Structure formats: C-alpha cells, structure tokens
Amino acid sequence: QVQLQESGPGLVKPSETLSLTCAVSGYSISSGYYWGWIRQPPGKGLEWIGSIYHSGSTYYNPSLKSRVTISVDTSKNQFSLKLSSVTAADTAVYYCASGYGSGSFDYWGQGTLVTVSS
C-alpha cells in the first residue's frame, strides 16, 4: 500500500517560493506510477498543479506552468513541489497524490495547509 506524507513550511511570504516535499513509503518512486500535486483553497474546489512520471517527464497546469517545478529524489523516495512568486491566492491545502495507469489519483497524502502572508 502506497503511503504519502507532505511536509514543508506552513507560512510563506508573498513573492517568495513555496517548497513542499512528499515522502513516499510502500513503493519505490522510480518503479512506476505518476506523482502529482493538487491544491484546494479554503472553501473551494480541487486544482491540479502538475505531475511527474517515473520517466522523469513533467506536466503542469497551464495556468501555473511559469511558476511550478516538480522534481523527484529517488535516493530519498520522495518528490517535491516548488511554486515561485506566491501571492495570497496561493493559500491552500496542498495534497500530494499518486496513480498508476488509470488516469486517476489512487493514493493521497493527508494534505498540508500553506498560508501566504507577510
């Protein structure tokens, strides 16, 4: 069973870079699956941020593409999100998730709230 756990600062200042990490257990991150980040502003719906495949290919939401980087660290079995030039609109619960060929996200982390504020 794949387990995911997000970690990172809960408070980020405007214009700075938001950095989160998702630790994966129960599966080798390099063996397959796709790994993604999804966010949810308070009281709102889900927004896909981007995904990285076991091949290393990345795909980003066009609305965020210029500010997003997703990467994998196979030595630590984890993947990361960087979102630059953040504003208050980036305040959200950030989830990491994974899927395997079904076009869906089968496993989710518990989510972490990131607030953008000075």
Next chain:
Amino acid sequence: DIQMTQSPSTLSASVGDRVTITCRASQSISSWLAWYQQKPGKAPKLLIYKASSLESGVPSRFSGSGSGTEFTLTISSLQPDDFATYYCQQYNSYFFTFGPGTKVDIK
C-alpha cells in the same frame, strides 16, 4: 484545455434516496473520467476510475457510467456516510482537470 462542469452544484437528499450527479467535459475524453468523495478536512477518496470501474473497497451502491463528454455518478441508496462533496476529474494526454464539485447534503 479541457474544462469540466458538474450538475447540480448542491443536492439535498434523504437517506435511501437514489442520487445522480452529472459531469460534462468540454471535449471528448473517451472513458478517462474519475470520481472522488471528499469530506471536510479530509483528502479526496477515489470512488470510480475509467468512468465505470469501482475502486477496491468502495461500496457497490456507487456506480459510474458514460463516455465521451457526459458522465454520471449514481448512488443507488444514499447512506448517512455518503453526505459529502463529490468531484469528477478528467485525464487527457497527461493533463488532469477537476470539476467544481457537487455537495450532497441532508434534506
């Protein structure tokens, strides 16, 4: 970009009711459609993938149908644990989009 819509946005129902939620894609996505259930303060939970395949462990009262641009999620007999928000999600050429959600609350 493929856009997703859901209807209704809110649905009031009683225990035992049959509930149907509709999701539409702005262009054909074949059967690359998933449904999730989310409760307050919790991560979404996968219910249905590839439009009609029931995720392991999900009760059989949940079912999905459709292809192309129109899809439905049906709960055959609503249970107290089913009051939640439901999201559809499409997958097309490595990109994902979620629908805006349908909140199912108690009538």
